[in-house]
Amino acid sequence: MDFQHAQAIRSRREFLTTSASGLGGVALASLLANDGLMADEKSPSTNPLAPKPPHFAPKAKRCIFIQLAGAPSHIDLYDHKPVLNERNGQKLPESLTEKVRFAFIKKESALLMGSPQKFERYGKCGMELSTLLPHIGSCADDIALIRSMHTDAFNHHPAQLMLTAGVPRFGRPSFGSWLNYGLGSESENLPGFVVLTAGRGSSGGVSNWTSGFLSTTYQGVPFRSQGEPVLNLNNPPGISPEIQAASLAAVNQLNQKKYESVHDPEIAARIASYELAFRMQSAAPELIDLSQETQEVKDAYGVDRKEPEKTNFRGGGANVYKQFSTNCLLARRLVERGVRFVTLVHASWDHHSNLAPEIGYNAGMLDQPVGALIKDLKDRGMLDDTLVICAGEFGRTPLGENRGGKAVNTGRDHHPYAFSLWMAGGGIKGGTVLGETDEIGWAPVEDPVHMNDFHATIMHQFGLDHLKVSKNFKGLDVRLTDQGGQVLKKIIS
Numbered sequence: 001m002d003f004q005h006a007q008a009i010r011s012r013r014e015f016l017t018t019s020a021s022g023l024g025g026v027a028l029a030s031l032l033a034n035d036g037l038m039a040d041e042k043s044p045s046t047n048p049l050a051p052k053p054p055h056f057a058p059k060a061k062r063c064i065f066i067q068l069a070g071a072p073s074h075i076d077l078y079d080h081k082p083v084l085n086e087r088n089g090q091k092l093p094e095s096l097t098e099k100v101r102f103a104f105i106k107k108e109s110a111l112l113m114g115s116p117q118k119f120e121r122y123g124k125c126g127m128e129l130s131t132l133l134p135h136i137g138s139c140a141d142d143i144a145l146i147r148s149m150h151t152d153a154f155n156h157h158p159a160q161l162m163l164t165a166g167v168p169r170f171g172r173p174s175f176g177s178w179l180n181y182g183l184g185s186e187s188e189n190l191p192g193f194v195v196l197t198a199g200r201g202s203s204g205g206v207s208n209w210t211s212g213f214l215s216t217t218y219q220g221v222p223f224r225s226q227g228e229p230v231l232n233l234n235n236p237p238g239i240s241p242e243i244q245a246a247s248l249a250a251v252n253q254l255n256q257k258k259y260e261s262v263h264d265p266e267i268a269a270r271i272a273s274y275e276l277a278f279r280m281q282s283a284a285p286e287l288i289d290l291s292q293e294t295q296e297v298k299d300a301y302g303v304d305r306k307e308p309e310k311t312n313f314r315g316g317g318a319n320v321y322k323q324f325s326t327n328c329l330l331a332r333r334l335v336e337r338g339v340r341f342v343t344l345v346h347a348s349w350d351h352h353s354n355l356a357p358e359i360g361y362n363a364g365m366l367d368q369p370v371g372a373l374i375k376d377l378k379d380r381g382m383l384d385d386t387l388v389i390c391a392g393e394f395g396r397t398p399l400g401e402n403r404g405g406k407a408v409n410t411g412r413d414h415h416p417y418a419f420s421l422w423m424a425g426g427g428i429k430g431g432t433v434l435g436e437t438d439e440i441g442w443a444p445v446e447d448p449v450h451m452n453d454f455h456a457t458i459m460h461q462f463g464l465d466h467l468k469v470s471k472n473f474k475g476l477d478v479r480l481t482d483q484g485g486q487v488l489k490k491i492i493s
Helices: 003-008 013-036 082-086 157-164 175-183 243-264 267-287 294-300 321-334 355-379 451-461
Strands: 061-068 119-122 127-130 141-150 193-199 222-223 343-345 386-391 395-400 412-415 419-424 432-434 443-447 470-473 476-479
Touching: 013 193, 061 157, 061 175, 061 222, 061 321, 061 355, 119 412, 127 141, 141 451, 157 175, 175 193, 175 343, 175 451, 193 321, 243 267, 267 321, 294 355, 321 343, 355 386, 355 395, 355 476, 386 451
Parallel strands: 061 343, 061 386, 141 432, 193 222, 193 343
Antiparallel strands: 119 127, 141 419, 386 419, 395 412, 470 476
């Protein structure tokens, strides 16, 4: 039964009885409020994004999540496998693949495919990474690389939901929404959760930043890096700021009366959203005005770098390099202004064919601005409490893609059984590598990490016990880590 229906069915006698008996309580509440001993219903505490205390002292206060939609090949970027190269063109034993589901690979003719990429050791820690990532490699001593990830879904959309929402199903809140639900936001003029996209867009789309059954206040808000930051943010022609302010005041007054009557938290969320939108009209344009940044900073991120001559790849297109570089700089500006969670989405890394040139293009887009982001946060003293995450939804097979009867394998299929991701800052122990896969990168052989372990660790860094952050939904207390999850203590400083 909803609030409005409950109010509608109350009898006159019940109304008079409860009203009369409640007059003393109302008077007392008024006196307490006047003495500063009780929160006023009209105070900012009704704002769902008001800051909330964590369960224990946090290491991280804000998060930048770089989502490489389509799933990059761990074998070509993060997990060097010389034995795989030695066994290039060989078949795997049927016992290894007979119970394995592939998206497209034909098991009977599938062959191992080595990587043409070169690897080097970076930093004092000697972390081994592809030479496609020299800028990220230069930050190796600040990075914790997990090489033993595994997940529950082998197709993109369910796996992206698993990555962002903890389960491969629709309707669940993303972990950016969970963090805002658990902690609120420190920004008064911008949303607590902002999304910036580049490339052609992920297959999961808005479900990657949905608030699910939580209040819509916690949902990710897509921003644009140029023009109007948020569609329809500006006033229509002929509507002055004064007229808009008066209209907002009238709407909020009506909403406030309704809230005082039924105490529906969704009304409080609506009031807060209208007020936030009004404040954003001045804050958002200032945010994307990069003229405030020095040329040195913009050059470091590659905001004005030259686009590659060839861009017609899965993750390519006109100005993708500039767009992603700008998004990385905007991400720093957003967290600098108190935004709790920023998602940077780039697609696609779904290299079923033409892997070598396309992953080279994507890595070139990714490497410089992300390396600059880590260094910029560190220089500003922000990396210590800003968690940076770079991840795709799964890995890629050590077997070559062989659908369509192609004589030469030039790509890799989906592989949920093993993949890599990395984190930096926010109390993460830099210069560490967690987990190991077998000699061909097929499965973890040391410290396997499930996706919910990854989520539990993120919550922990923000001072939240993942077992205690829940929402009652349809009679169940639902968590981000419903399927379990252990904090990865080996990568926590």
